[in-house]
Amino acid sequence: EPEVTQTPSHQVTQMGQEVILRCVPISNHLYFYWYRQILGQKVEFLVSFYNNEISEKSEIFDDQFSVERPDGSNFTLKIRSTKLEDSAMYFCASSEGLATYEQYFGPGTRLTVT
Amino acid sequence: GNSVTQMEGPVTLSEEAFLTINCTYTATGYPSLFWYVQYPGEGLQLLLKATKADDKGSNKGFEATYRKETTSFHLEKGSVQVSDSAVYFCALREKTSYDKVIFGPGTSLSVIP
Numbered sequence: 001e002p003e004v005t006q007t008p009s010h011q012v013t014q015m016g017q018e019v020i021l022r023c024v025p026i027s028n029h030l031y032f033y034w035y036r037q038i039l040g041q042k043v044e045f046l047v048s049f050y051n052n053e054i055s056e057k058s059e060i061f062d063d064q065f066s067v068e069r070p071d072g073s074n075f076t077l078k079i080r081s082t083k084l085e086d087s088a089m090y091f092c093a094s095s096e097g098l099a100t101y102e103q104y105f106g107p108g109t110r111l112t113v114t
Numbered sequence: 115g116n117s118v119t120q121m122e123g124p125v126t127l128s129e130e131a132f133l134t135i136n137c138t139y140t141a142t143g144y145p146s147l148f149w150y151v152q153y154p155g156e157g158l159q160l161l162l163k164a165t166k167a168d169d170k171g172s173n174k175g176f177e178a179t180y181r182k183e184t185t186s187f188h189l190e191k192g193s194v195q196v197s198d199s200a201v202y203f204c205a206l207r208e209k210t211s212y213d214k215v216i217f218g219p220g221t222s223l224s225v226i227p
Contacts, residue, residue, distance in 0.1 A: 031213070033214065035215075041219075042203070042217050042220055043158065043203065043215075043220075045214040045215065045216070048213070048214055058214075091157060091158060095213070098209070098213045102146075102148065102207075103207070103213075103215055104160070105157055105158040105160075106157060107156060107157035108158075
């Protein structure tokens with residue numbers, strides 16, 4: 001069964017450093033998403049991406065964050081200058097369509113900022 | 115705005131007990147509803163879904179019915195197993211905009227032998 005993959009599974013970085021989290025969505029999917037889950041808290045929407053542009057973003061997704069689909073398969077989340085509070089599990093998701101189509105989630109990247 | 119509320123955990127049950135995890139939602143339209151499960155150390159897996167009123171989603175012995183009149187989507191299982199120990203998230207997907215998923219806070223379930 002097709003699945004969303006994410007790399008790395010765990011990333012440790014120092015405060016102020018840039019990180020890039022990578023995702024490979026399911027190949028025929030058109031809609032891509034990033035979510036995050038701070039330890040012990042609920043999963044929060046960050047951004048959605050369609051047709052090579054951001055379609056919606058939350059208030060969390062400030063200027064320190066950016067997303068890109070650099071080629072036909074990868075979808076990346078960049079955090080320009082990490083802060084301690086960026087430590088979280090980051091989930092990528094993709095969907096074939098809107099409305100009744102479910103989003104398929106990757107296994108997550110645990111980001112630890114020290 | 116749209117939101118999802120779940121019963122607080124943690125919930126601890128004995129094996130073969132009946133499980134109910136309550137979920138209610140607030141939405142401006144008629145969203146699709148989901149239950150996701152997160153096993154320890156793993157990512158989010160879709161457990162079941164329902165896309166319109168009175169639909170029943172089911173999978174692995176779990177069931178939930180989309181109740182528009184009570185804006186609820188309670189998760190049930192007749193006989194839980196130790197392997198069902200996980201965090202369960204109720205969620206909705208708006209049929210507007212680009213359809214982000216809104217998650218509830220999650221309910222942790224522990225099943226003891």
